[in-house]
Amino acid sequence: MKALIRHFLLAVSFLTVLLPWSQKLHGESPKREMRGVWLATVWGIDWPSVSGTTPEIRKKQMAQLTDILDRCESMNLTSVFFQVRGMSDVMYESSLEPWSSFVSGKRGVSPGWDPLKFVVEECHRRGLECYAWVNPFRWSAGTDYNSEQDREWKRRGWLLTHGKYTVLNPGIEEVRQHIVGICREIVTGYDVDGLVFDDYFYPNRIPEDASAADHGLWREQAPWMDFGDWRRANVHKTIADVHCMLLDCCPEVRFGISPAGVAGKPHTSAPKWGMESCGVKADDWQYKEIYSDPLGWLFQNTIDFISPQIYWPTTHATAPYGPLAQWWSEAASLYGCHFYSSMTLAPLEKTDTPEQRRELLRQVETNRRHSLTGEFGSVLYSAKFLPKLASELSSGHFASKSLTPELRRSWHIRPDTPIDAVCRNGVLRWSDDRRTTGEGRRRYAVYAFPRHLEEDEIMDAGGDGIKSEYLLRVVYDCQTAVPAGLAYAVTTLSGNSLESEPVFVR
Known part of the structure; x- marks a missing residue:
């Protein structure tokens, strides 16, 4: 009944959009467009503001999520990227990994409810897609976790550390299959619409010499390969295995990754994968520093969409938004993938001016203008900044509802008419x-x-x-x-x- 009441109120408001039917409005608010938002849970960035297990805290956490999703609905967004696994810990009932301390206050302790189940249901109640956002390898940014599962991973030698960052070692086959298992647990246990990884792979700037903790593993497994290529291959294997699992278990769950915003330089990956190099001055640091090779995923056709983090303005000296968005759109189109740019609203926290808001609207326009196939979109980082741009988007660029772009696969046919x-x-x-x-x-x-x-x-x-x-x-x-x-x-x-x-x- 509550859902019908909500729909009735929306139907009344829809009359103000229905008349007149402006061609300008049509052009500003296309029928098919990914309009997503990153909802970060690690460290409580967007949610929750408080952690714990009491009924009062649970009620407050649910109310905060409801407010966020109401805002997404009112802005005519299409999709919510909900972070369900930030530090090899989870925001749902898992048989494989511990509960996240960011929701319950203590790692491995249940908060007494299932946030992922709640978010999926509340997204769908509002007509929003729900994507499960997974950090594939990150274990810690300096904290020494000690839940039962953490102790077991230490015993097995699964952890790889450099500096303050520790990851589950991508070079270990059991680790890769564990990550596949986590993703399988999510997509088979919850009615999510998609699965998305972000850009945490190997620890930043881990050395490529005998001082590296995985040097012996490389020598044991593939001494004929370049050390860096072996690491990138381990990431490729994980992504390919997740892709295959999805095709087997849930072929209509879309899979994407959000890498760093610059890739494909002449000295990194562009020549290897047959792509024109990215022409901006900024470097492709991710290729050598975290062993992320996005063009490889596109070439191997193991993802459905790419959502690079183009977190710079159109006027940036070394990484201008426009040329980067155009290059990524061309790369995605070349390999038959969708490009949905991730763009940051964070500058509005310090510089909430009309010009800064116009800059972000220009980026949305750029995403549309440079699309070669009409399969475009924007994913906004992050949910806590949505109020800063809500009025401009909901009255202009996102003034009408939208469907997400079609993902055309050869074996899929159009569904039956109701x-x-x-x-x-x-x-x-x-x-x-x-x-x-x-x-x-x-x-x-x-x-x-x-x-x-x-x-x-x-x-x-x-x-x-x-x-x-x-x-x-x-x-x-x-x-x-x-x-x-x-x-x-x-x-x-x-x-x-x-x-x-x-x-x-x-």
Whole structure:
């Protein structure tokens, strides 16, 4: 009932968008666009502000998440990247890793509820996709953890340290399969829409000589390889194994990675993978310092999208936003991958000026302008900064709802059209025979348009179904409240955002 009330209120507000149908608005708010946000939990960056296990703390943590997700919905975002594993600890009930101290206050202690389950359900209640954000290898940034699982990993020799950073050693096959197991546990246990890694791989600047703790392992496994190439290959293997697991278990769960913002220089990876080098002055530090090789993942077709952290303004002297976004878009397109730029809102914390906000809006425009295939998007870092730009985005660039871009895979076909659609007492309902069989991730796009328009008048001239200005919302259930006095259409969306033919209700 609460969901229907929420949908009713949104339906009322939708009338202000429905009329007039401005071509300018259409251009500013495209039908298909990734509009994501990073929701960081490590160190309580975005959430939670307090940790513990009491009912009072639990209630406060849930309320804070609800506020964040309400804001995401009101801004017409499409997706939330929720950090479920930051330090080889988790924000859900796991049989493989300890509970995160950032939610319960003590590593390995349950907070008494399941944050991932809560976020998935609350995202879907608002029509938002939920991506599980996983740090693949990071174990510690200086803290010596000592839960039961931590002690076991130490006993097995799984940890690799340089400076203050410790990771689960990517060179160990058991470690790589453990990470695959964690990802399998998430995607099979929770109805997440996607899985995303960030940019923590090897410890920064770990040496490539006998002083390195993994030197002996390299000599044992692959002495014929360059030390650095062996490390990059270990990262490649992990990503490829996760990709294969997803294709086997949950092929409609999308998989992406968010590397550092500069890659593909002439002296690093561009020649190796057949890509024109990145022309900015800034260096590809990630290739040699953390053994991250994004062009390799694109070339090997082991990810569905790339979301590089282009955290510099358009005027930056050595890493200007525009040329970087264009290069990444071209690289993704070359290898058949989607490019969704990660851009930071953090400068607004210190310099919240009209010009700084205009700069960030220019970056959204740049992402759209440089897309070669129309499969573009922006992922905002991070959730705590959303209020700083909410008004500008929700009234302009994100003024209308959006669907995420289609992920086209050769074996996927468009889903079946919903059936038995009917509207009574302000509630639109329909049926989906395959929903009850658990066949893939399924959600629905709901459209509303004036009754006097014929069906062919509301269709997109480019062949992408119904025009974007009539998109009312995305829902995960087979019903929703709708504004009175209009005609409606419903389509099924697969997990890869392929859209069915519509069913109309007048």
